[in-house]
Amino acid sequence: MPNILNADLHSHSVVSDGTLTPEELAARAHANGVELWALTDHDEIGGQHRALAAAKALGMRYLTGVEISVTFAGQTVHIVGLGFDADNAQLAQGLRKTRGGRDVRAQEMADQLAKVGIHGAYEGALKYVGNPELISRTHFARFLVETEVCKDTPEVFRKYLTEGKPGYVEHRWAGLGDAVHWITEAGGIAVVAHPGRYKFNSTAEYALFTEFKTHGGQGVEVVTGSHTPAEYIEYADLAKELGLCASRGSDFHSPTESRIDLGQLPFLPGQLTPVWEVLESRIQ
Ligand code: AMP
Ligand code: MN
Numbered sequence: 710m711p712n713i714l715n716a717d718l719h720s721h722s723v724v725s726d727g728t729l730t731p732e733e734l735a736a737r738a739h740a741n742g743v744e745l746w747a748l749t750d751h752d753e754i755g756g757q758h759r760a761l762a763a764a765k766a767l768g769m770r771y772l773t774g775v776e777i778s779v780t781f782a783g784q785t786v787h788i789v790g791l792g793f794d795a796d797n798a799q800l801a802q803g804l805r806k807t808r809g810g811r812d813v814r815a816q817e818m819a820d821q822l823a824k825v826g827i828h829g830a831y832e833g834a835l836k837y838v839g840n841p842e843l844i845s846r847t848h849f850a851r852f853l854v855e856t857e858v859c860k861d862t863p864e865v866f867r868k869y870l871t872e873g874k875p876g877y878v879e880h881r882w883a884g885l886g887d888a889v890h891w892i893t894e895a896g897g898i899a900v901v902a903h904p905g906r907y908k909f910n911s912t913a914e915y916a917l918f919t920e921f922k923t924h925g926g927q928g929v930e931v932v933t934g935s936h937t938p939a940e941y942i943e944y945a946d947l948a949k950e951l952g953l954c955a956s957r958g959s960d961f962h963s964p965t966e967s968r969i970d971l972g973q974l975p976f977l978p979g980q981l982t983p984v985w986e987v988l989e990s991r992i993q
């Protein structure tokens with residue numbers, strides 16, 4: 710399949726921190742001209758069968774997807790998995806373990822927010838949660854916007870939910886090697902999500918990609934809703950240099966919060982090997 714394909718291989722539903730159901734997302738992707746779609750909820754594959762069924766009903770091609778939270782060199786890194794067997798037991802078990810710490814972390818976040826005068830944040834965030842095992846910072850952000858503490862979610866993250874801010878709680882996620890192995894051993898391909906978002910210096914970024922490849926990681930997101938056009942070029946060059954295949958995905962979460970809608974990004978630059986070429990046999 711060609712580079713010029715409207716593939717959207719990064720999106721979130723109510724099964725993690727999106728606001729649409731898998732069926733609503735499928736319909737929106739299809740209406741926007743998406744030809745190949747993947748639902749990639751955080752640390753959770755509970756929406757995969759619904760997403761596949763909805764895509765098939767619309768005649769849209771589908772790849773299974775997930776976005777795993779990983780701790781690498783003291784930072785959170787996201788690894789997208791594509792084209793795996795959604796019934797793989799080891800992957801399901803690894804994701805369950807990764808989700809495990811979220812509830813305690815959320816209660817600690819609420820305790821910290823209470824100390825700066827924001828009360829009831831845990832219960833407030835829970836109102837937005839579609840999956841009790843998946844309370845995330847995004848749900849807190851929605852509560853702080855609802856209660857007019859902040860005007861929008863980027864402001865919440867800036868003022869409260871990022872390192873050094875009063876609602877931020879240090880957390881240990883999955884190991885990089887574990888996440889890559891869970892995905893590849895389930896028959897999928899591991900992809901470094903939105904590398905332009907991490908605060909690594911070039912040495913640490915190089916270490917991330919080197920270690921990722923050593924574990925069997927094969928892809929990198931080049932065109933994503935989190936990158937600037939300059940970063941499309943930067944990470945296209947990196948993909949070529951390191952021999953990684955390239956992915957494209959909006960990272961769509963919500964019609965009112967996301968800057969980029971499903972299927973609306975530029976196509977992948979030429980001379981890259983798209984992930985969907987490598988995953989041809991896994992497309993459903
Ligand atoms: P968590 O997995 O609970 O740490 O939450 C991470 C999620 O928060 C990401 O997947 C995004 O959806 C959201 N997020 C992170 N940083 C920002 C930001 N600066 N602005 C808006 N949303 C963000
Ligand atoms: Mn998210």
Ligand code: MN
Nearest residue numbers: 776787902903
């Ligand atoms: Mn992410």
Ligand code: MN
Nearest residue numbers: 719721776960
């Ligand atoms: Mn995402």
